[in-house]
Amino acid sequence: MPWSFGAERAGDESMEALLLAILKAVVAGLLMGLVFALVALGLTIIFGVMDVVNFAHGEFLMIGMYSTLLTAPLLGVDPVLTLPISGLVGAALGVLCYFGLIRYLLRGPVIAQLFGTFGLMLFLRNLALMIMGSEPMIVHKGILVGKSFVVGPGIVLGATKLAAGALSLLAFWGAWWLIDRTKTGKALTATSLDKEAAMYMGISTERVNALAWALGGASVAVAGGLLVNFWPVDPNVGLLFTMIAFATVALGGFGSIKGALVAGVLIGMIVQAPPVWDAMLRLAGSNAGSGFTIHSFKYTFVYLIYFLIMVFRPQGLFGWKQ
Amino acid sequence: MRKSMFVVVALLAAALILPAAGFAASKEIKIGVLYPLTGGAAAAGRVLRAGAELAAEIANQKMAGIDMDMAKNAGIKSMGGAKIVLIVKDHQGNPQMGADLAKKLIQDDKVVGILGCYHSSVTKTVSAVCERYGVPMINGSSTSPALTTRGFKWFWRTTPHDKWFTKDLFELLKGLTEGKVKGVKAVPRAELNKLAAACEKTEWGSHVSEEIKNFAGQYKFDLAVNLLYAAKSPDLSSEVQGMIAPKPGAMLFASYASDAILMVKTLKSMKAKPKLIWGQDAGFDKPEFREMGKDIEGILTRSVFLPSVARVKKVSGQVNELFKKKNGVDLDGASARAFTGLQTWVYVLEKAGSAAPKAIQKACNAIKIPGDQLVVPWAGVKFESVGGETGQNVLGMGLIGQYQMQKDGKIGLEIVYPFNLATANMIYPLKGF
Amino acid sequence: MEAIKNAFDFSDFPRLDMGVAGAALAFLLVFPALPHSSFAMTTMIQFLMFSLYGMGWNTIGGYAGQVDLGKAQYVGIGAYTTAVMMVRWDVPFWVSMPLGMGLAVGWSFIIGYPLFKLKGHYFAIATIATSLVLKDLFEVWDFVGGAKGLELPLRGNMPDFLYLQFREDYYYFYILLVMFLAGLLFINGFRHSRLGFQLRAIKDNEDVARSLGINVHWSKIKAYAVATAYVAMVGSFHACYNFNIEPEDTMSLDLSVLIALMAMLGGAGSLWGPIIGASILVPMRSYLGSWLGGQAGLAGLDLVIYGGIIMLIAAVQPRGVWGIVQAVRAKRRRT
Numbered sequence A: 001m002p003w004s005f006g007a008e009r010a011g012d013e014s015m016e017a018l019l020l021a022i023l024k025a026v027v028a029g030l031l032m033g034l035v036f037a038l039v040a041l042g043l044t045i046i047f048g049v050m051d052v053v054n055f056a057h058g059e060f061l062m063i064g065m066y067s068t069l070l071t072a073p074l075l076g077v078d079p080v081l082t083l084p085i086s087g088l089v090g091a092a093l094g095v096l097c098y099f100g101l102i103r104y105l106l107r108g109p110v111i112a113q114l115f116g117t118f119g120l121m122l123f124l125r126n127l128a129l130m131i132m133g134s135e136p137m138i139v140h141k142g143i144l145v146g147k148s149f150v151v152g153p154g155i156v157l158g159a160t161k162l163a164a165g166a167l168s169l170l171a172f173w174g175a176w177w178l179i180d181r182t183k184t185g186k187a188l189t190a191t192s193l194d195k196e197a198a199m200y201m202g203i204s205t206e207r208v209n210a211l212a213w214a215l216g217g218a219s220v221a222v223a224g225g226l227l228v229n230f231w232p233v234d235p236n237v238g239l240l241f242t243m244i245a246f247a248t249v250a251l252g253g254f255g256s257i258k259g260a261l262v263a264g265v266l267i268g269m270i271v272q273a274p275p276v277w278d279a280m281l282r283l284a285g286s287n288a289g290s291g292f293t294i295h296s297f298k299y300t301f302v303y304l305i306y307f308l309i310m311v312f313r314p315q316g317l318f319g320w321k322q
Numbered sequence B: 001m002r003k004s005m006f007v008v009v010a011l012l013a014a015a016l017i018l019p020a021a022g023f024a025a026s027k028e029i030k031i032g033v034l035y036p037l038t039g040g041a042a043a044a045g046r047v048l049r050a051g052a053e054l055a056a057e058i059a060n061q062k063m064a065g066i067d068m069d070m071a072k073n074a075g076i077k078s079m080g081g082a083k084i085v086l087i088v089k090d091h092q093g094n095p096q097m098g099a100d101l102a103k104k105l106i107q108d109d110k111v112v113g114i115l116g117c118y119h120s121s122v123t124k125t126v127s128a129v130c131e132r133y134g135v136p137m138i139n140g141s142s143t144s145p146a147l148t149t150r151g152f153k154w155f156w157r158t159t160p161h162d163k164w165f166t167k168d169l170f171e172l173l174k175g176l177t178e179g180k181v182k183g184v185k186a187v188p189r190a191e192l193n194k195l196a197a198a199c200e201k202t203e204w205g206s207h208v209s210e211e212i213k214n215f216a217g218q219y220k221f222d223l224a225v226n227l228l229y230a231a232k233s234p235d236l237s238s239e240v241q242g243m244i245a246p247k248p249g250a251m252l253f254a255s256y257a258s259d260a261i262l263m264v265k266t267l268k269s270m271k272a273k274p275k276l277i278w279g280q281d282a283g284f285d286k287p288e289f290r291e292m293g294k295d296i297e298g299i300l301t302r303s304v305f306l307p308s309v310a311r312v313k314k315v316s317g318q319v320n321e322l323f324k325k326k327n328g329v330d331l332d333g334a335s336a337r338a339f340t341g342l343q344t345w346v347y348v349l350e351k352a353g354s355a356a357p358k359a360i361q362k363a364c365n366a367i368k369i370p371g372d373q374l375v376v377p378w379a380g381v382k383f384e385s386v387g388g389e390t391g392q393n394v395l396g397m398g399l400i401g402q403y404q405m406q407k408d409g410k411i412g413l414e415i416v417y418p419f420n421l422a423t424a425n426m427i428y429p430l431k432g433f
Numbered sequence C: 001m002e003a004i005k006n007a008f009d010f011s012d013f014p015r016l017d018m019g020v021a022g023a024a025l026a027f028l029l030v031f032p033a034l035p036h037s038s039f040a041m042t043t044m045i046q047f048l049m050f051s052l053y054g055m056g057w058n059t060i061g062g063y064a065g066q067v068d069l070g071k072a073q074y075v076g077i078g079a080y081t082t083a084v085m086m087v088r089w090d091v092p093f094w095v096s097m098p099l100g101m102g103l104a105v106g107w108s109f110i111i112g113y114p115l116f117k118l119k120g121h122y123f124a125i126a127t128i129a130t131s132l133v134l135k136d137l138f139e140v141w142d143f144v145g146g147a148k149g150l151e152l153p154l155r156g157n158m159p160d161f162l163y164l165q166f167r168e169d170y171y172y173f174y175i176l177l178v179m180f181l182a183g184l185l186f187i188n189g190f191r192h193s194r195l196g197f198q199l200r201a202i203k204d205n206e207d208v209a210r211s212l213g214i215n216v217h218w219s220k221i222k223a224y225a226v227a228t229a230y231v232a233m234v235g236s237f238h239a240c241y242n243f244n245i246e247p248e249d250t251m252s253l254d255l256s257v258l259i260a261l262m263a264m265l266g267g268a269g270s271l272w273g274p275i276i277g278a279s280i281l282v283p284m285r286s287y288l289g290s291w292l293g294g295q296a297g298l299a300g301l302d303l304v305i306y307g308g309i310i311m312l313i314a315a316v317q318p319r320g321v322w323g324i325v326q327a328v329r330a331k332r333r334r335t
Helices: A015-050 A056-074 A079-105 A108-130 A157-180 A181-191 A196-199 A204-225 A237-254 A257-271 A274-283 A293-311 B002-027 B040-058 B093-108 B119-133 B160-177 B203-219 B237-244 B257-269 B307-311 B314-327 B334-350 B357-366 C002-007 C015-033 C038-063 C070-088 C093-115 C118-141 C169-192 C192-205 C208-212 C218-243 C253-267 C274-291 C299-315 C321-333
Strands: A146-150 A155-158 B028-035 B083-090 B113-116 B137-139 B154-158 B194-200 B224-230 B250-254 B276-279 B300-303 B382-385 B391-393 B401-406 B410-419
Touching: A015 A056, A015 A155, A015 A157, A015 A181, A015 A204, A015 A237, A015 A274, A015 B237, A056 A079, A056 A108, A056 A204, A056 A237, A079 A108, A079 A204, A108 C118, A108 C253, A108 C299, A146 A157, A146 B276, A155 A157, A155 A237, A157 A181, A157 A204, A157 A257, A157 C093, A181 A196, A181 A204, A181 B137, A196 A204, A196 C070, A237 A257, A237 A293, A237 C118, A257 A293, A257 C253, A274 A293, A274 B237, A293 C118, B002 B119, B028 B040, B028 B093, B028 B334, B040 B083, B040 B314, B040 B334, B083 B093, B083 B334, B093 B113, B093 B119, B093 C038, B113 B119, B113 B334, B119 B137, B119 B154, B119 B203, B137 B334, B160 B203, B160 B276, B160 B300, B160 B401, B160 B410, B160 C218, B194 B203, B203 B224, B203 B250, B203 C169, B237 B257, B250 B257, B257 B276, B300 B410, B307 B314, B334 B357, B382 C093, C002 C169, C002 C274, C015 C038, C015 C169, C038 C192, C038 C218, C038 C253, C038 C274, C070 C093, C070 C118, C070 C218, C070 C253, C093 C118, C093 C218, C118 C253, C169 C192, C169 C218, C192 C218, C208 C218, C253 C274, C253 C299, C253 C321, C274 C299, C274 C321
Parallel strands: B028 B083, B028 B113, B113 B137, B137 B154, B154 B391, B194 B224, B194 B250, B250 B276, B276 B300
Antiparallel strands: A146 A155, B300 B401, B382 B391, B401 B410
C-alpha cells in the first residue's frame, strides 16, 4: 500500500470524516445485510428440515429477480407490487425441484445430493442464459427508483434499499410467526428435530419436505425481487449470493433463523466496510491506496469467514444442529 | 455390382472436381474476424461486425458516392479483383476461446490474416497465436498500450491507445484551468485539482489506471483515489463511496457497459456532486448507456468517432448514411474502428499484391493511408516502430465528447476536445445528482 | 518391484475391458497421423488434460469419498509457477513443473489439515471458499500479473522441448499422452497400495476404519496431496500450451466444477471413470460450443444439457457411467 506522507490535510481527512464513514457503513450494511439475511433464510430452512444443501440456491434468487423485473412492465405495475409473484414462482419452483429431483437424491449418498443440486445450478443458470441473454438488467422505473432521503450529517438512504430492508424484516417476522405460531410450523420443527418421531406422530415427512422447499424457494425469490431494484440481474448473479448465503448460514448457525438474521446483517456491514478503512488511511495521512485496495477483497472476506467459522466454530453463533 | 461401380465413379469424379472448385475459389481472400458476439459485450460485437462487413462490401464492389479508393474497385485490383470474404467467429470475451478459434481459422479455414478482437485480453492471446504461426493480424479497437510493446512482428494496430487517450483527458483538464475550452471561463485550479479514479481490474482497465497515475503526476494533479474494481461487479456502492469521500473535483472511470451504467446509478443514488465525470470510452460510449437519458447529461467520454464528425469530413457522412441504412444506428467509436481496420486490410492487400504472409508483412510496414480516405478524423494510417513500440499507427487521434441534450429531445455527444474541433459549448460544472 | 508390478496389474478387470482400453490406446497413439482438423486436435488435448485432472480428483473425490470443488486453485499454482519461472528467470518446463507440483502439494497440506476436520457438504463448500480466496489474491498480486495474468514469451526456436514451445500441436499431444499414461499407471498402483486400501475402508465406514487403527485424518490429507500433484502437473502443461494464463481462466470455480463433474459423470471411485467422463463431456462441450457459437439464442445449451445429465445421473445412478456398466454386468451375472 503506497504511503505518501505530506498529503494535504483538508477538512475531510479528520476524525469527523472517519466517524461519518463508520456511520454510513453501519447503515448501508444494515440495509444490505437484511437482504442477505433473507437470501440465507431459505437455505437455512431447507437445511434445518432435511439436511440438504442446495447449491442452486443462488439460481432461485436469480429467477426471483427476473420474475419481478419482467412481470412489472407486463402488468403495468410497480416492481414492488410484483414481489408476491416472485414469491409464488419461488415456491412453485421449490416444490417442483423437490418432487422432481431432490426426493430421489435423498435416497442416495451425500455425493449424489451435492451433484444433483450442482446439476440443477448449471441447468437453471444456463437456461436463463439461453432465454434472457447475458446482458445485465435492472429495474429502471418504479415509485421508489432513484429517490433517496438525506438523513443526519449527510447519510444518503436510497428508497429502494430502505424498502428492501423493511420488507426483509417483514418476511423474517412472517417466517418466525409461521414456524412458531402455526401447526404447520410446528410440524416443520418436529421433522427437523427428529424425523422418525415426527413420522410416528403422523407428520408426513414428504409433505414437510415439500413445504420446506416451498418456503425456502419463496423467501429467496422474494429477496431477489427486492434486490433487483438496485442490483443488476444476469444469469451468473447466483454464485456470489450462494456463497454469501452459505457464509451467512454458517456464521449464524445451520438451521437457525435468528442466526440467519444476525449473521446476514454482520456480513452486510463487512461488505460495506472498505470506505471506513479508506477513511482511516486518510486520517493517518496517506492516499487511499492505488491499484489494489481493500474494496477488491470485500467478498473474499466473506469466503474466508465461512472457512474460519467452519473450522473453528462449526455451530456458528446460534446453531444447534451440526 | 454395377451400382457400386457407379458409386465409386461418382466419388472419384467428386474427388477430382472438388479440388478444382477449390482453385476457382482462390479468387477469394479469406480474413478471419474475431469479435464478442455473445456475452457482456455482445452489443458492441454486433456493431463491430457490421462495421467490418460494410467495409468489405464497399471493397468488393464499385460504389459511387463514397470518396474512397477502395470504393472505385470491385475487389482487390492488384490481385485480379479477388473478393474479400470474412469468416466471423465469436470469442465470447474469453481469451482462451479466442486463441482456440484463431488456431482454427489459421489451420482449418486457412485465412490470410486476422482482424479483431475488441477486448484487449482476447487480442493479447490471439495475437500471440498469430505471432507463433507467422500470420498477420490487424487490430482495430483494442487500446491497452501493452499490446504493441511485445516486439511482435505480425501484429499491427490502427487505433491509438490508452496512453494517448489518457493524455487527451489531462490536456482537457489543463485546458479547463486555462480557459481554452469552448464556452467555459478559466476554472480555478483548486476546484479541479483532486481526482478520483476507478478502473476495472482487467488487462485494459489496469493499464488505464497506470496511465492516469502517470499523467496525474506529470500534470501535477492530486490523485486522491485510484482504485481497481472487479469487472462485472454487481455492487459498487463501497467503491463509489470511497471515491466520493475525499470530495474530488473530477471522477474518472474505465468500465465496460454494465459497470458504467451501475456506476452512474450508484453515483446518482448517493447524490454525488463532482464537477466533472469522464469515462474511457467502452461502456460510456454505448447505446445502453445513452438509455439513461438526462441522467448522463454532462458526462464526458473518450471517443474515436461521433456522427458530428460528418460535419467536418464528407466521407464520414457518406459511410455513416450507408451504415445507418443497413443497421439502423449511426457509426460509433467501435464500428468506425472496425470499419477502418478492415479498410486497412484492403489497402494492405492492394499494396502487397499477394496473399503471401511475407508480402503482407512488408506492405503493413510500408503502408501509408492518407487521412482523407478514412471515416475517422485521423491524419492517416502509418505503422511505425518507435519508442519501444512496434506496429503502432502513429497518425491516429482521439476525441473527447460530452453528452448533451439535443434539439430532438434525445441525448447525444458533442465534441469538446480537441479544442479546434469543438462542436458545442462544454457544460461545466456538472449539475450533480 | 512390488510397487511396479502393482502399477501394471490390471488383473481385476475382465478381458473385454482391457480389449477396449487397448483399442483406445492404439487410437490415441496414431491419432495425429490420421487426417484431422486443428479443432479435433485441440479437443483431444483437452480430453487428455481433463482425464488427468479427473484422475487426480478421483483420488480424493472418488476413492476417499470427499467431494472437492476447489481443485482449480492448484491448477493455478502449477500454471503460475511454470509461467513466473519462465518469464522471470528463464527456467525450463521440466524444472518448474516439479517445483509447481511441490508448491501445490505444500499448500494442500497447509489447508488440508484444517479442511479435513469437515465432511460432506461442509467440506465441499469450504473447498470452494478456499479456491475463491486464492483466486482473489492472485487477481491483485502484481508479482503474478494480477488480473491481467502472464503471457509466456515466444522463445523463437521451435520446436523447443526444454521449454515446451511448439508450433504444431501434435508435439503437445504426445507429451501429454506420456503424462496421461504415467498418471494412469500411477493411479492403478495407488489402487493396490496401502493408502488405497485405507481410503476404501474409510469410504465404507469411517468409524470402523478408525477402530482398525487407520489414521483417517492423515490418510485423507495424503490423498488430497496426490490429487493436488496431478492437477498442478497439468496446470504447468496448460501454461505452456496456452502461452497465456490468467486467474479467471486457470483458477475459476467453473474449472473446479468441471473437473469434479467429469469424474463424477464417468464414475467416481473407479479407474476408468474419469476418462470415460472426459471422453463424453469434452467433445460434447467442444462441438456444441462451436456449432452454437455466435447464435445468441443458444449460448449455454451445452451446459443446460450437462446440468440435465448430471441431475439424471445423480438421481438414478450416482456411481456414474461406470456404475451403470457395473450394474448391468451384475444383473447379467445373476440371470
